[in-house]
Amino acid sequence: MTITKRRSWQDVRDEIHGWILDGQMAPGDRFERDEDIATRLGCSRATVQRAMGDLAERGVVERRRKGGTRVRPDPVTRATFDIPIARHEVEARGGVYGYQLIQAALEKTPRPVAAALDLRAPVEMLRVEALHLMDGRVFLYEDRWVFTRTVPEILTVDLSAESANEWLVHNKPYSACDLHFSAQAADGYLAGIMGVEAGAALFVLNRTTWSGDAPITTVKAVHMPGYRMVTRV
Amino acid sequence: MTITKRRSWQDVRDEIHGWILDGQMAPGDRFERDEDIATRLGCSRATVQRAMGDLAERGVVERRRKGGTRVRPDPVTRATFDIPIARHEVEARGGVYGYQLIQAALEKTPRPVAAALDLRAPVEMLRVEALHLMDGRVFLYEDRWVFTRTVPEILTVDLSAESANEWLVHNKPYSACDLHFSAQAADGYLAGIMGVEAGAALFVLNRTTWSGDAPITTVKAVHMPGYRMVTRV
DNA sequence: TAGTGGTCTAGACCACCTT
């Protein structure tokens, strides 16, 4: 007697993905209708839907009503990253986390900062510069602007004890977020503050967040030389 | 007479997300059971499941059988990127794409390259160096190693006409992919080949792919100065 | 306009894990 294990949607997904990996289906090729695949594999249409939906989310396959499902003609690599809190990143690497406030003060934003937050004109905001340390050495320098009109409570926080990042993450959820990754050479100021050679290539992350239409904060996070952001798909 | 529009799972998701954004639910707080939420919102449990599943995928919420659903105590920023083919990236920016092969030859891999591909010892592979151009200027330099044991057909391709990247994307699907992003200063060789100043900070992407356990290729893609990788969540 | 994927529902059963 044969025990037929029930097929899960992951099994169905892997089976279908297998047709692509072994060359049965090439970029641009069209699949049968979900319902026919379901019949052929002996599962319900909903299960095929779930499997195909997953492949579509990963950029493997393209689905269109009436147009059917095709292997993406120009496959893209789709990667997902978690940007952790600095403390967690340091601790995940087995280091001892440290934090050091450089300065926090109300200042008028430079134009590019206002633009990043979708503001037409410069306004006064809270600027916070701080260092995140691993084992006593600089891991990350952050230069942050907090929109005090949206987050007035930030002015009552002791930013020498708690990083603005952690406070915001725990107290001000966002609904939209912009991320820019780039490379930048250390200028004199960065070199001095981070303790690296002038000209060193640094990995930079700019993050801007909003709650609805209201800007919350924009931050430039500059990583130590040699930093790598890694993911596996 | 009131028209009650049926609630979609996106509506339900946004409603639930709203409870977090307006502070009704704070990090660590536990939600009611899906079924109770469904009753309260007047939809089926499956719809709440779909909505909560989406929030969980985005890192907003944590779900555990028997443990229920909670707002993530330490929210992370989860970002998804598409890494496009160089040609498409250039064309999407409104530029004219160009491609130039520097050299392609069989060479013994250096140890770090073998290690990236999970190989114990160096082996002979096809090394391909090439430039991708935008409006005649260097946009991207790639230094690639192709595992000819997995992809022997690559040896029959005219790599001066078609980039190895595009050929692989269209002819050799992968099932696993490793990505590393970093910053690197231009050394003399890179500066010469890319036409930038020595010491310029460059954005670097290392990508390694496998089909099952079989390594396919590993490539280091070095972007022009000022390049930014952008995403919006 | 007809074919295809997208979603909702109700019910059942399963798998995991906290208590």
Add this chain to the structure above:
DNA sequence: AGGTGGTCTAGACCACTAC
């Protein structure tokens, strides 16, 4: 051991869009 989320099914209807 029991409660909670995870999944499967069958059927219905909807929404897009290729033809």
